[in-house]
Amino acid sequence: MTKYKLPLGFRDYFGSVAQSKVQVENYLTALFAALGYSQIETPLLEDQTVFEQYSLTNEDVYRVLGPNGEVLVLRPDLTLPIARFLATTNIELPQKFAYIGSIFKRKRELMGFSNQEAQAGVELVGYASLKAELECIYLVNKLNTELLENKLYLELGHANFAQEVLAKLAIPLQEQEAIKQALFTKDLPKYEQLIQAYSKQELFSFLKLWPRLFGSLTEVAADLAKVKLPADLQAKCQTILDLGKLVAKLPNQEVRVDLTSSAPQDYYTGVTFKAYLPTESAYLVSGGRYDKLLNTFQAQQVPAVGMGIDLDLLAQLVIEKDQPGRQVKKQLYCETKQLKQALAIVEQTPDLTLSLATSLQAARLLAKKKGEKLQILTDKGELVDDIENSVD
Numbered sequence: 001m002t003k004y005k006l007p008l009g010f011r012d013y014f015g016s017v018a019q020s021k022v023q024v025e026n027y028l029t030a031l032f033a034a035l036g037y038s039q040i041e042t043p044l045l046e047d048q049t050v051f052e053q054y055s056l057t058n059e060d061v062y063r064v065l066g067p068n069g070e071v072l073v074l075r076p077d078l079t080l081p082i083a084r085f086l087a088t089t090n091i092e093l094p095q096k097f098a099y100i101g102s103i104f105k106r107k108r109e110l111m112g113f114s115n116q117e118a119q120a121g122v123e124l125v126g127y128a129s130l131k132a133e134l135e136c137i138y139l140v141n142k143l144n145t146e147l148l149e150n151k152l153y154l155e156l157g158h159a160n161f162a163q164e165v166l167a168k169l170a171i172p173l174q175e176q177e178a179i180k181q182a183l184f185t186k187d188l189p190k191y192e193q194l195i196q197a198y199s200k201q202e203l204f205s206f207l208k209l210w211p212r213l214f215g216s217l218t219e220v221a222a223d224l225a226k227v228k229l230p231a232d233l234q235a236k237c238q239t240i241l242d243l244g245k246l247v248a249k250l251p252n253q254e255v256r257v258d259l260t261s262s263a264p265q266d267y268y269t270g271v272t273f274k275a276y277l278p279t280e281s282a283y284l285v286s287g288g289r290y291d292k293l294l295n296t297f298q299a300q301q302v303p304a305v306g307m308g309i310d311l312d313l314l315a316q317l318v319i320e321k322d323q324p325g326r327q328v329k330k331q332l333y334c335e336t337k338q339l340k341q342a343l344a345i346v347e348q349t350p351d352l353t354l355s356l357a358t359s360l361q362a363a364r365l366l367a368k369k370k371g372e373k374l375q376i377l378t379d380k381g382e383l384v385d386d387i388e389n390s391v392d
Helices: 015-034 079-087 131-147 161-167 173-184 188-198 204-212 217-224 231-247 311-322 336-348 360-370
Strands: 045-047 063-065 071-074 095-104 116-125 153-158 254-258 271-276 285-289 304-310 330-333 352-354 373-377 383-385
Touching: 015 095, 015 116, 015 131, 015 311, 045 079, 079 116, 116 131, 116 311, 131 153, 131 231, 131 271, 131 285, 131 304, 131 311, 153 231, 161 173, 161 231, 173 188, 188 204, 217 231, 217 254, 231 254, 231 271, 304 311, 330 336, 330 360, 336 352, 336 373, 360 373
Parallel strands: 153 254, 330 352, 330 373
Antiparallel strands: 045 071, 063 071, 095 116, 116 304, 153 271, 271 285, 285 304, 373 383
16 A cells, blocks of 8 residues: 555545636636636735634644744635735725635544635625625526526525524523524424523514524515514514515526524624535535624724635536536547647647547557547548547
């Protein structure tokens, strides 16, 4: 057995998987540029203080020592480094940023999760209007219609909704956290047990209904109409429902509401959105509003919205979509003296690649092994199919 092994949680990419990643990266780069985003690239290594306020424990991150003994980490997030960048430069706001890069998070071993994830995303900094959320959702819809055959569901929520509901019960923080945990993990027996202590409170009818508040716009709106909420909570619910109605007008976009889940990240403060395929266990996109994030790095509060796209998952979904209709590719064999002419033909012919085999016999074996057709450039410069190497 070879002594050269990959660290647990990491993998190599090659062939169709690597090619698909490049294709989706190029697609997103062009899409971001067309909408006026400025590309930004932050270092793989950051000072650990950039992340330490957001519940990243020793088990979450990869740490290294810098040349002067300072503790650095491989970035586990791409939004926080951008916030650090804005706080340490004089970039004029508002700005729209786009990025593509890798993040590193240590996951539980033997669970099948990757510790390195390729991610793309956008950060709209300095925009207080709901139009910022809508532009992010428009980008999600572009992925849905152009890459994913309209199979992507969009899910809307609010980062602070659960916290603000439970704060109105005037109960200790420890009890609030226990109720939230039971709700978020869908542990309904425990949740029902925990809320019984508040059966005399005005919000109890909502607490009983709360675990059901996920589904279509119509379903959630109908359930919310059955209970009375304080004006501020009702306003948050209405904002989500109104946003959902706008999203539903996008081409072939399925939309859901979920008031029973946690925010994608601790730093979100407002409307959140996630996108997923029903056949996948992980979210393809997650994002939302984080108006207080820059307060971590500076005194001034700046409104912002951002989202991240799981590039590894997107590339895999694109491969799976293309597999059923995959056309058999062709290879072109020529003599060395014909190389210039052969390259010109390859450049002008889709799905045709140059065979680098040393002989016609070797070219036939290689094409057969790859399940591809073989064409030959004759001495007269004519392109003909190799009748001895046909592929059904």
